[in-house]
Amino acid sequence: MSLLAVFFLTSCSQEKNGPVIGISFETLQAEYWVASLESIKAECERNGASYIESVADGDANRQFEQVSNFISRRVDGIIIAPKDAHTVIPIIKAANKANIPIAIYNRVPVENSGEYITVVADNYEIAKSAVDHMGRIAREKGGEYKAMILIGDLGDINAINRRKGFEDALVEYSDIVELVAEVPTEWNQEKALAGVTNALQANPDINFIFSSSDFLFPSIVSALKNLDKYHPVGHEDHVLLGGFDGDAMAYKMLMEGYLDVDGVQDVHFECVEAVQSIFDMIEGKEANMRIRDPGFVIHQGNIDEFAGRMWGADFASE
Amino acid sequence: MIAQLKEHYQKSDNSILYLCVLYYIVMSFITPGFFSLGNNWNLLFNLMPLVIVSIGQTCVMLTGGIDLSITSTIALSSVVGASFMSSDSGLGFNPSVSTFIGIGVMLVVGAAIGLVNGVAVTKLGMPAFMVTLTTMMFFSGFAVWLTESQNIYNLPDSFLRISSMSMRDVPIPVVAALGVMLIAYFILNTTVIGEWIYAVGLNVKVARISGVNVDGTIISCYVFCGVCAALGAVLYTSRLETGSPIMGQNILLDVIGAVVIGGTSLFGGKGKVKWTLFGVLFISLLDNGLNLIGLSYFLIMIVKGLVILFAAILNVLKERPSLAS
Numbered sequence: 001m002s003l004l005a006v007f008f009l010t011s012c013s014q015e016k017n018g019p020v021i022g023i024s025f026e027t028l029q030a031e032y033w034v035a036s037l038e039s040i041k042a043e044c045e046r047n048g049a050s051y052i053e054s055v056a057d058g059d060a061n062r063q064f065e066q067v068s069n070f071i072s073r074r075v076d077g078i079i080i081a082p083k084d085a086h087t088v089i090p091i092i093k094a095a096n097k098a099n100i101p102i103a104i105y106n107r108v109p110v111e112n113s114g115e116y117i118t119v120v121a122d123n124y125e126i127a128k129s130a131v132d133h134m135g136r137i138a139r140e141k142g143g144e145y146k147a148m149i150l151i152g153d154l155g156d157i158n159a160i161n162r163r164k165g166f167e168d169a170l171v172e173y174s175d176i177v178e179l180v181a182e183v184p185t186e187w188n189q190e191k192a193l194a195g196v197t198n199a200l201q202a203n204p205d206i207n208f209i210f211s212s213s214d215f216l217f218p219s220i221v222s223a224l225k226n227l228d229k230y231h232p233v234g235h236e237d238h239v240l241l242g243g244f245d246g247d248a249m250a251y252k253m254l255m256e257g258y259l260d261v262d263g264v265q266d267v268h269f270e271c272v273e274a275v276q277s278i279f280d281m282i283e284g285k286e287a288n289m290r291i292r293d294p295g296f297v298i299h300q301g302n303i304d305e306f307a308g309r310m311w312g313a314d315f316a317s318e
Numbered sequence: 319m320i321a322q323l324k325e326h327y328q329k330s331d332n333s334i335l336y337l338c339v340l341y342y343i344v345m346s347f348i349t350p351g352f353f354s355l356g357n358n359w360n361l362l363f364n365l366m367p368l369v370i371v372s373i374g375q376t377c378v379m380l381t382g383g384i385d386l387s388i389t390s391t392i393a394l395s396s397v398v399g400a401s402f403m404s405s406d407s408g409l410g411f412n413p414s415v416s417t418f419i420g421i422g423v424m425l426v427v428g429a430a431i432g433l434v435n436g437v438a439v440t441k442l443g444m445p446a447f448m449v450t451l452t453t454m455m456f457f458s459g460f461a462v463w464l465t466e467s468q469n470i471y472n473l474p475d476s477f478l479r480i481s482s483m484s485m486r487d488v489p490i491p492v493v494a495a496l497g498v499m500l501i502a503y504f505i506l507n508t509t510v511i512g513e514w515i516y517a518v519g520l521n522v523k524v525a526r527i528s529g530v531n532v533d534g535t536i537i538s539c540y541v542f543c544g545v546c547a548a549l550g551a552v553l554y555t556s557r558l559e560t561g562s563p564i565m566g567q568n569i570l571l572d573v574i575g576a577v578v579i580g581g582t583s584l585f586g587g588k589g590k591v592k593w594t595l596f597g598v599l600f601i602s603l604l605d606n607g608l609n610l611i612g613l614s615y616f617l618i619m620i621v622k623g624l625v626i627l628f629a630a631i632l633n634v635l636k637e638r639p640s641l642a643s
Binding site: 020026028050051052053054055057058059060061063064066068069071072073074084086088089091110153154184186 | 349467565567570605614615
């Protein structure tokens with residue numbers, strides 16, 4: 001009974017006017033997702049909307065059920081960060097059938113006939129630019145490099161594009177950089193740690209590492225520290241490090257001089273655009289259906305200029 | 319009056335159902351959209367796969383065992399069945415035939431995993447917890463290895479329609495769940511093997527001395543549980559239009575929670591099909607209501623965890639006198 005009383009009080013306190021947005025996230029495993037969820041909620045509030053949120057804990061079926069709940073509640077719009085590009089299709093179908101506008105955040109669905117907004121960073125270009133900058137540093141320093149990439153879940157189109165960006169950028173530096181290890185992580189830190197440790201044992205001369213997501217850096221740092229290979233930029237044994245996302249750990253590593261380059265997704269831009277487009281659709285206006293975040297690359301040379309735009313800076317200060 | 323109600327509630331077979339009704343009424347007043355036709359349908363559809371999987375788990379728990387491998391059974395059935403059906407696999411069957419074969423293969427995979435569990439528990443004398451924990455890890459890993467962690471798409475339309483099709487205006491998932499419940503009810507209440515299941519759960523030594531085929535009974539329950547998990551996988555895979563090596567990874571708590579909340583004893587020998595149905599209904603209502611009320615993810619996890627813990631404590635307290643005797 002006390003449980004019901006808590007629900008009663010909670011629901012009374014949440015009564016608001018204005019549109020209701022259903023926000024469904026597949027996971028909150030990485031800081032990027034937490035920052036995105038908070039930013040979308042803040043943007044909804046700024047626009048006078050209320051929201052209901054759900055997190056599927058990595059379970060596509062649960063996410064389907066949660067969004068079905070939103071639809072049965074007749075929310076005015078849905079913003080979803082889906083598990084992957086395929087399992088979101090039945091969800092788009094269900095939202096379209098109920099005439100509820102839906103925005104797909106961060107992961108582009110496979111081609112389908114549904115009507116939906118997509119908001120996604122240009123994973124390929126951002127990764128390519130970041131790795132290109134690592135290549136330039138390598139060329140300036142001279143010598144030969146053995147490279148390793150930590151790959152995300154290959155069912156995730158973002159992971160595929162980041163890997164492709166990495167590979168295409170390396171072509172220009174094939175005379176000095178040789179790819180010796182590709183570590184599949186499935187976006188899992190434990191798998192990343194095991195993979196990086198194995199790769200470094202098999203190839204102790206690896207000195208060029210790109211992580212497809214910043215949230216895997218703890219695994220890389222741990223493995224490098226164990227081998228006494230974790231040194232700041234400028235040290236003779238420094239391993240060139242690059243990442244993708246712009247989280248708090250990357251921010252701290254950049255500021256402390258351990259990270260060379262980071263490709264940053266502009267979370268604020270993505271969330272503002274996602275919410276704005278949903279509102280445009282709700283109001284019957286013409287909405288921007290394909291939103292692309294160009295992101296930016298931050299490195300030791302432009303740190304003063306870009307550090308403030310890095311979303312991880314807010315988390316680091318907390 | 320309150321004391322009488324309390325006593326009736328404690329003694330009643332339907333106490334969880336009363337709780338569900340109370341919860342439903344209260345949430346209908348305080349949660350927008352909760353009391354609506356759309357949400358009721360939604361609840362029903364979300365309920366069905368969980369009912370099927372939980373009924374299988376109930377049979378195992380009635381024997382005093384537990385099957386932790388249902389999540390890996392769902393995952394492996396999903397990817398193996400989807401591999402047979404997917405147009406990408408190049409097997410070249412026509413869609414109806416591949417749907418038929420795919421579902422058959424999924425059920426066989428479930429039965430096979432159940433058989434492995436049952437044989438390990440009975441013939442090797444290993445604790446059910448250890449056996450099914452091990453098979454959960456093994457078959458989960460096997461599903462990921464088999465697919466290289468990739469989902470399987472492009473399943474035939476005839477398969478995808480299963481989750482939305484109706485048979486005489488009754489949706490197929492409802493037909494499937496009703497079928498499983500009726501079979502389980504029939505077995506448990508009208509057959510000798512049903513009596514054996516309860517007997518094994520109450521006291522395995524006495525059952526053996528009384529001439530009960532203990533090993534056969536336990537193995538049958540694990541096989542039935544595996545088949546139920548595979549049937550759940552059919553519905554989940556059809557609904558998501560995808561075979562996934564991590565499908566069902568997070569439903570173990572819901573399944574065991576539903577069975578325990580329903581009142582089935584963790585120690586075996588006591589439980590009913592309708593209790594599990596009420597337990598699943600409660601878990602689904604809880605999920606649905608908490609989701610719609612707009613509580614944060616973390617708060618929902620805390621509330622669900624507390625409710626299941628509370629149910630488990632009640633379960634143990636109810637059993638204590640009989641344990642002592």
